[in-house]
Amino acid sequence: MTEPLLSVRDLKTQFFTEDGTVRAVDGISFDVYEGEIVGLVGESGAGKSVATSSILRLVDSPGEIVGGEIEFKGETIFGLEEDDAGELRPRDEMLSESEMRERIRGREIAIIFQDPMESLNPVFTVGGQLREFIEINRDLGADEAKEEAIDMLREVGIPAPESRYDEYPHQFSGGMRQRVLIAMALACEPDLIIADEPTTALDVTVEGEILEMVTELQEKYDTSFIWVTHDMSVVAEICDRVNVMYLGEIIEQAEVDDLFYDTKHPYTSALLDSMPRPDRTVDELRPIQGVMPEAINPPAGCRFHSRCPEAREVCREVHPELRDLSEEGEPVHTAACVKHDAFDVGYDESRSIETQATGGFSAGLTETGGEAE
């Protein structure tokens, strides 16, 4: 197998707040290979955005990447080592802040956010902003950059790009603005585009059109994507491989078809049951029970046990690491759930517990779990 374009290993990012340490990203590992769209999916607060800002080293105080490694095209975006005194310090080969700013962000790794108005300036024309961005990042002259900007607008499906070039962001619809941001992201021909819920605020039809366009552009440019979403139907539509996040951890990792048709983690099943599907009526939708606990004090054992319909006593005690559960010769499919035989921690013999998913107990009672033994 070829080397991954991006490799994230045991990444940990925390926020040091007055209330305590928020373990927003708590030891995640995943790879992105050339030309694939990798999903990062999970409910609000799972740590998806913190994970992506960590990859760009854009985590601000009181947040900090406290551990792990991020390698991109053989270079170290993040990595620590112990010095002679046993203190952790950045490795020598770690890219400097100016290298990140001037060479990596925007050029080699582009990012698209949910709200295009965060990235577009309302007082300048759309075309002007795109042209300036191309001028700066690709060292082109103004005329050439303008031509390129119009081409890019056409490429992302803006009708009559020559005349729309001179319009202001507020004259564009939400979907059109998001297309402009995709044009901006593609303009520098980056190797990787990180898309953080770019279609979440749009209506389903517009979202569908944009996802279709991205799929086409992805094939044309062979760009890799990390696609952040809380929506499994978006995953189904666009991703090649998926990482499911829960409370700072990745709990299942698989190719998209395997994730949908051979689901291994109860949280993934719950996410899938909560999403509309063509083969089900709306009445059959089952929202995930309970709320995600705080990332300041994650529950012991499996972090999902307080909401899991299949939880047993052992789930309160054993904190499962991701394990590959695929058959020999099959693509890797990892999950962090002890109900699978591969974990061999006595799940079958363990007694079922009541959780928010089975009814009966409040979040407080199941999380402390004191009366179990």
Ligand SMILES: Nc1ncnc2c1ncn2[C@@H]1O[C@H](COP(=O)(O)OP(=O)(O)OP(=O)(O)O)[C@@H](O)[C@H]1O
């Ligand atoms: N600046 C901050 N200070 C303190 N905690 C933070 C900060 N930013 C994020 N967090 C916490 O980190 C955790 C992960 O947040 P993150 O924004 O990554 O979630 P997410 O999966 O992107 O959710 P959403 O779908 O709502 O965007 C949450 O518990 C959040 O409260």
Ligand code: NI
């Ligand atoms: Ni987010």
